[in-house]
Amino acid sequence: MDLVVAVLFQLVYGIANLALISLGLAIIFGMMRVINLAHGEFLMLGGYTVVVATNAGVNIWVAMLILAPLVVGIIGVIVERLLIRWLYGRMVDTLLATWGLSLLLIGLVTSIFGASTATTISPPLGIIxxxxxxxSGYELFLVGVTIAxxxxxxxTLKLTKLGLxxxxxxxxxEMSSALGVSTTRxxxxxFGLGAAVTGLAGGLLAPVTGVLPTIGATYIAKAFITxxxxxxxxxxxxxxxSVLLGGINGIFSFLTGPTIGEVALLVAAILLLRLMPRGITGRFFRKSL
Amino acid sequence: MKLSRRHFVVGSSALALTAPATIGRAQSDAIKFVSILDLSGGLDIYGAPMAETTKLAIEDINAAGGLLGREVELTLYDAQSTIQFYTQYATQAAAGDKADTVHAGITSASREAIRPTLARFKTLYFYNVQYEGGVCDYNNFCTGSTPAQTVAKVVPYAMEKWGKKVYIVAADYNYGQITAQWMQRFVAENGGETLDVEFFPLDVTNFGPTINKIQTAKPDFVISALVGGAHVSFYRQYAAAGMMQDIPIASTTFGVGNEQKLISAEEGNGILASYGYFEGIDNPVNKAFLERLEAKLGADRPVMNELAIRSYEGAMLWAEAVKAAGTVDREPVIEALRSGLTYEGPSGAVTIDPHTNHCSMNVYIGDLQDQTWNIVESFADQPPADTALVCDLVANPDQSAFLFENGLEAAGIK
Structure with missing residues (x-):
């Protein structure tokens, strides 16, 4: 019985983890049809924000929940103004530009902080x-944050004027523009909000996975597939x-091992896209947000 | 000639183009030492300190007047954690730079990518990393520790301390796979039981399901051969689940990337590891070395581990051999190395074993407390017994093989 609860908890955590790292990408992709290949590096920047802030003596909760989204959100707005806005509607060019941006960010962070950073922040909260x-109690907290x-x-999307x-x-x-909405704004x-959500995710994951300039690469593929x-x-x-892929990954990881777990995740994604080329919400929950 | 703007531009760019060639010619009598390491990408946690000590070694050699009255010139290539760059730069080093020696590679995959190239071009090759053992190559000197030197020491020590039931977690490529086989062998030899073995691709960051499985299996301790930046999260998540106190960890890889600095003190306390070097080694050479390193790089210098120290000692072993041979030509230098050459380095005496082209070395067991390794036991002059089981370069020098490539079974050991 205890085992069932423990495994279920890990399953839920795996799903929440996937949802957390993907949400920022989904906002940018879903709203703007921009594929942001620098998504992993936005996560990484969120992590570094937390590391730098806590080393400077900022409370870890403030650093994770306020500073990380704020800093990465601002970076997102700057990137949008300087880079992305010239490339709307040119998907391949955006791919290339954001990929270049990702390499640039890795290089910049490596030259500032070195190849590996001493991230001595431990996951706060105790053990359950x-x-x-x-x-880890912190994992439970992450599940809660993801839901929140x-x-x-x-x-925001449903109830506020901005969302509308x-x-x-x-x-x-075109129609929005004709009605007086400043679409560029x-x-x-x-883009800034998507980046902020990504920064929050990166900041929250920093104590669990550690922070390296290249840590983004381990997230990006999973976030895209999701x-x-x-x-x-x-x-x-x-x-x-997240529920489908995280669930399959978790179950197979527990039954066999992480190698098969990763394979199962990818096989599931391939089968899914063969059967539903426009993704799950291309077939089901079409009217949903 | 009337100096127009166009002439000036053409002339000065031609000058700029020829300038490197002139510099190259001026130094062409320098001895060429090429190093290929991962200075960026996921493996840079290992590569960066190795590059620093390699530079220091070359500086030391030159400060002592160079070799054979000639200066040693270091060329350092960054393979960016990409195998393709290793082959490219190895070819460049051997065919283009005409290197006198190449010290290169971190993962076994990178070593196997360049070893045949360097053998073909007859370029002397040093691999200065602890690895799974099994390289049997006349042209390739492997100066790092191998499982019979380290795993064979830490397994019985941990079993004595914690108990007989062991759970193995390892990285999913040849290092992890083969080391895990050695672990199982040493566990069985010491009367213990391996409950389970799990392998992880290098980009796995969520270890939750595995931690559940470990809790279900209830081993006396976990032994890990996890590799790279992403796998550091195993230790964090393990500690966050409160497991460090219940089921302790021994490792054959934790520390060579200075992982002890990537997790907090509480998370790491009590981890056991075994290597050919820890900073706490009490000998004057080591103390002087660390002082010089600190003077050069400042107080935030990288912590020294076996990989970094062996990169220094590997370069020094080569330099000693060049001095003994009186030339940088490959054959006499190899013969000098294989005559049982010894170098007294920070880790103690390192001696080349002519049967395997590996090293006999001192081996230490470290216990991690407050991010510092305390040496709890040391073993003098340990031979590379694993590779020696299958490799004899004295009887047959004409070999260039990796005998454990497909596991120990293929090598007739398991």
Whole structure:
């Protein structure tokens, strides 16, 4: 019984982890059809923000929950203004430009902080006991934050004026523009928000995985597969993609080992995209956000 | 000639183009030492300190008047954690730079990518990294420790301390696979039991399911051969789940990338590891070495580990052999090395074993406390017994093989 609870908890955590690293990418991809290959590096920058801030004596919660999204969000806005906005509608060019950006960011961070940083931040919060088993309390916290983040993004899109304008721009930019909406401003804010969510995710994961200039590479493939499998809807797509792929990965990792777990995740994604080329939300939950 | 702007531009760019060639010619009598290491990408946690000590070694050699009255010139290539660059730069070093010796490679995969190239071009090759053993190559000197030197020491020590039931986690490529086989062998030899063996691709960062499995299996301790930046998260997540106190960890890789500095003191306390070098070694050579390193790089210098120290000692072994041979030509230098050459370095005496082209060396067991390794036991002059089981270059020098490539079974050991 304890084992079942412990494994289920790990499963939920695996899913939340996937959702957390993918949400920022999904916002940018879903709203703007921009594929941000520097997504992994935005996560990495969130992590470094936390490391630098805590080393400077900032409270770790402030660093993770406020500074990381703020800093990376600002970086996102700058990147959008300098780079992305010249390339809207040119998907291949955006791919190349953001890939270049990712290499640039890795190089910059390496030259500032060195190849490896001494990240001596431990996951805060204690241990939760499940009978004979134990898990990190911080992982439970991350699951909670992921849920809260989804609710917050849902509320922003559904209930605020900004969300309404953003959804309108997403559905029909010409019409929104004709109605007096500044679409370039909407794109800038959306990209900034997507980057901020990514920075938050990177900051929250810093104590769990450690921070290296190249840590982004370990996230990027999974985030992409999740977003593409999920399809166009931002929240429903990311959530369904994470549940399916994270679930399969977790179950297979526990039953066999992590190698087969990763293979199972990829096989599931390939089969899924063969059957549903537009992702899960291309077939189901079409009207959802 | 009237100096127009166009002439000036053409003339000066031609000058700029020829300038490197002139410099190259002026130094052409320098001895060429090429090093290829990963200074960026996922493996740079290992490569960066190795590059620093390689530079220091060349500086020391030149400060002592060079070799044979000639200066030694270091060329350092960054392979960027990409195998393709290793082959490219190895070819460049051997055919283009006409290197007198190449010290290169971190992962076994990178070594295997360049070893045949360097053998073909008859360029003397040093691999200065602890690895799974099994290279049997007349042209290739492997100065790092191998499982019979380290795993064979840390396994019985940990079993004595913690118990007989062992759970193995390892990186999923030839180093991890083969080292895991040696671990199982040494566990069995010491009357213990291996409960499970798990392999992880190098980019895995979520170790939750594995931690559950370890909790289910209830071993007395976990022994790890995990590799690279992403795998550091295993130790963090393991500690965060409160496992460090219940089920301790011994490792054959933790520390060579200075992982002890990547996790907090509480997370790392009590981890055991075994290598050919720890900073705490109490000998005057080591103390002087660390002082000089600190003077050169400042207080935030990288912590020295076996990989970094052996890169220094590997360069010095080669330099000693050049001095003994009186030439940099490959054959006499190899013969000098294989005559049982010894170098007294920071790790103690390192002696080339002519049967395997590996080294006999001192081996230490370290216990991690507050991010510092305390040496709890040391073993003098340990031979590379694993490779010696299958390789005899004295009987047959004409070999260039990696005998454990497909596991120990293929080598007739398992």
């Amino acid at each position: 006991r499940i009978g004979d088993y134990s898990a 983040l989804f609710i917050a993004v849902y509320a 304008v953003a959804r309108g721009t997403m559905q029909n930019p 909407v794109y800038m804010i959306t 977003v593409i499998s999920g399809g166009a809807s931002i929240l429903a797509g990311t959530a369904s993609g």
